[in-house]
Amino acid sequence: MLDKIFYNTVLCQTFSPCGKYLVAGNIYGQLAVFDLDNIFNPVIELLTPDYNKPKHIHTLESENQVCSLVSTENFLIVGSVNEILGWNWKSVIHPKLGKPAWTIRIQPKSVIEKCDINYLWYSEEEGKLYAGCGDNNIYIYNLEDGRLMSKLEGHEDYIHCLHGNGNQLISAGEDGKVLLWDTRTKKSHNKIEPYNNSKVARPDIGKWMGAAALGDDWIVCGGGPRLALWHLRSLDAVTVFDIPDHGIHVSFFHDDCVFAGGAAKHLYQLSYSGDIRVELPVSSTTVYSAVLRTSPHKVLTIAGSSPEIDLCTTFNYRDQVLHFR
Numbered sequence: 274m275l276d277k278i279f280y281n282t283v284l285c286q287t288f289s290p291c292g293k294y295l296v297a298g299n300i301y302g303q304l305a306v307f308d309l310d311n312i313f314n315p316v317i318e319l320l321t322p323d324y325n326k327p328k329h330i331h332t333l334e335s336e337n338q339v340c341s342l343v344s345t346e347n348f349l350i351v352g353s354v355n356e357i358l359g360w361n362w363k364s365v366i367h368p369k370l371g372k373p374a375w376t377i378r379i380q381p382k383s384v385i386e387k388c389d390i391n392y393l394w395y396s397e398e399e400g401k402l403y404a405g406c407g408d409n410n411i412y413i414y415n416l417e418d419g420r421l422m423s424k425l426e427g428h429e430d431y432i433h434c435l436h437g438n439g440n441q442l443i444s445a446g447e448d449g450k451v452l453l454w455d456t457r458t459k460k461s462h463n464k465i466e467p468y469n470n471s472k473v474a475r476p477d478i479g480k481w482m483g484a485a486a487l488g489d490d491w492i493v494c495g496g497g498p499r500l501a502l503w504h505l506r507s508l509d510a511v512t513v514f515d516i517p518d519h520g521i522h523v524s525f526f527h528d529d530c531v532f533a534g535g536a537a538k539h540l541y542q543l544s545y546s547g548d549i550r551v552e553l554p555v556s557s558t559t560v561y562s563a564v565l566r567t568s569p570h571k572v573l574t575i576a577g578s579s580p581e582i583d584l585c586t587t588f589n590y591r592d593q594v595l596h597f598r
């Protein structure tokens with residue numbers, strides 16, 4: 274019998290509020306908790322061969338895949354199938370996970386349907402949780418009482434990604450649309466359809482949009498269409514990035530740089546003008562998650578279709594590999 278962990282796929286990651294722990298979620302309903310303090314500052318005399326393996330591996334009671342993760346000051350929030358679960362951070366780093374502190378259930382249209390919570394984004398200013406789901410909707414919850422505040426409708430297929438900046442929210446979906454929302458009015462006020470733009474369209478890969486992020490003046494997004502930098506006000510594709518990928522699943526801004534990855538051999542760091550600054554080799558054949566933090570440790574972790582998670586401290590090269598097994 275084959276060991277399924279060798280076919281592990283890590284869909285999502287997040288850091289604890291203190292930055293001392295990394296949590297990764299996989300397709301088998303498992304949460305791996307890595308002790309970054311121990312990994313960064315090992316006591317040589319006490320070093321064991323499994324120092325780069327998880328401190329704990331927790332399995333969801335449902336055993337449904339872990340689709341998305343986000344961290345707040347008090348909770349690790351897990352998006353699974355038909356439900357969002359919140360655990361107090363103290364219980365996450367405990368050897369036995371126990372029951373979640375709270376659960377939010379999303380009711381699909383019929384009993385046989387399943388609704389994956391594909392992406393979670395938390396607005397610290399509002400204290401609200403945004404969930405991009407497999408039923409094509411975005412749900413907004415008040416985390417103080419778990420109440421559903423609003424449902425944003427506009428996508429015609431499931432949602433891959435969400436990101437917010439100020440009063441704006443961006444969403445990317447399987448329908449090929451990138452929608453811009455005003456979080457005050459709860460309305461979509463603009464959209465991009467990259468598959469209709471001849472500069473970025475790649476019909477052979479598809480029209481789906483796997484990743485999108487908002488800056489103050491820019492949008493970066495990609496998927497089947499090429500990764501591109503769009504001007505937020507004019508919605509023109511200003512820079513089309515020439516990278517050898519077969520689909521984009523990750524894109525974000527950091528320090529006047531675009532980070533992006535997907536079905537490619539590297540995670541790329543790109544200038545706004547399109548120059549490739551850094552090509553980071555990755556263990557996964559497809560990258561589904563890359564998370565970055567600057568304190569207390571400067572760290573970038575990259576995960577995807579592999580049990581290995583790449584860890585980088587300078588963002589210029591891979592320092593070591595963590596093992597989700």
